[in-house]
Amino acid sequence: TQLLEQSPQFLSIQEGENLTVYCNSSSVFSSLQWYRQEPGEGPVLLVTVVTGGEVKKLKRLTFQFGDARKDSSLHITAAQPGDTGLYLCAGASAPAGGTSYGKLTFGQGTILTVHP
Amino acid sequence: NAGVTQTPKFRVLKTGQSMTLLCAQDMNHEYMYWYRQDPGMGLRLIHYSVGEGTTAKGEVPDGYNVSRLKKQNFLLGLESAAPSQTSVYFCASSSAGLYRWSYEQYFGPGTRLTVT
Numbered sequence: 338t339q340l341l342e343q344s345p346q347f348l349s350i351q352e353g354e355n356l357t358v359y360c361n362s363s364s365v366f367s368s369l370q371w372y373r374q375e376p377g378e379g380p381v382l383l384v385t386v387v388t389g390g391e392v393k394k395l396k397r398l399t400f401q402f403g404d405a406r407k408d409s410s411l412h413i414t415a416a417q418p419g420d421t422g423l424y425l426c427a428g429a430s431a432p433a434g435g436t437s438y439g440k441l442t443f444g445q446g447t448i449l450t451v452h453p
Numbered sequence: 454n455a456g457v458t459q460t461p462k463f464r465v466l467k468t469g470q471s472m473t474l475l476c477a478q479d480m481n482h483e484y485m486y487w488y489r490q491d492p493g494m495g496l497r498l499i500h501y502s503v504g505e506g507t508t509a510k511g512e513v514p515d516g517y518n519v520s521r522l523k524k525q526n527f528l529l530g531l532e533s534a535a536p537s538q539t540s541v542y543f544c545a546s547s548s549a550g551l552y553r554w555s556y557e558q559y560f561g562p563g564t565r566l567t568v569t
Contacts, residue, residue: 346493368555379457379543379560380496387552425495431554439484439503439547440511441556445495 339364341428343444350416351452358411358447360426367431369402369409370441374423416451423448454479459544459561466534466568474529474564476544484547484556485527486511487519489540490563496543502527534568541565 342361350356360369368387372380384393386402386409393400397420399412413420427441460475476485486501498511500519508519516538518530527546531538545558 368550368552370555370557377563379545379562380558381560382557385551385555385557387555427558429550429554429556439556440486440498440501441558443496445493 339366339428339430339442341426341442341444343424343426343447345447346445347448347450349450349452352417353415354451356413356416356449358424358426358449359408360410360444361408362428362442363407364428364430364442365406366428366442367406368429369406370427370429371400371409371411372425372427374425374446376422380423380425413449416449418451418453421449421451456480457544457546457559457561459542459564461564462562463565464567466531466566468535468568470534471530471532472534472566473531474542474544474566476527476529476546476561478525478527478544478546478559480546480548480559481524482546482548482559483524484549485521486545486547486558487517487527487529488543488545489513489538490543491540499529499542534566536568539566539568 371383374380389404391402397414426444487499488496502521505524542564544561547556547558
């Protein structure tokens with residue numbers, strides 16, 4: 338069974354601070370995604386990383402995929418109250434005997450609160 | 454495009470009652486999923502489908518049944534509701550992904566179910 342461990346589980350910071358969320362596993366993934374979920378809504382895809390060592394930037398958000406494709410991080414620079422939400426990482430695996438076909442493994446999420 | 458829609462948005466059931474949750478997608482996606490989300494537990498996969506007429510068990514399938522008679526619809530049934538099934542239920546759909554086997558998922562707005 339593949340597991341993704343996210344840390345920290347909760348993060349409460351002031352506007353303007355920087356933060357990093359981590360997503361770790363002992364398994365190799367073919368790609369890893371980050372989603373953001375606001376209260377009362379479904380998760381929304383932010384980014385997919387597919388190559389070991391890859392770095393992608395989305396405005397103030399920087400996503401990195403580990404060299405071995407077992408871990409990822411999300412760094413937010415100068416956080417704003419609008420960044421508040423639940424951040425989820427999810428790993429995908431190439432089909433292997435049908436056991437992982439079409440499924441994602443989700444981390445348990447990081448609840449971020451940014452205070453004005 | 455409406456994306457992924459879920460019906461109903463809210464429901465209260467008494468223990469032992471049955472109900473069906475409907476998910477519809479208009480993106481011609483092959484894969485569809487049902488998750489439940491509980492505080493501190495992230496997203497847990499209940500059942501999923503890799504194509505019309507096919508279904509498979511996820512992480513927490515007990516007490517639920519599903520059907521995918523049409524490509525665009527995925528139904529989740531609770532035959533005899535229990536208080537432990539109080540949760541927020543999300544439907545999602547995906548293609549094989551933006552990258553090979555990445556399965557980026559598009560989520561519906563969720564159904565909040567309370568079983569008393």
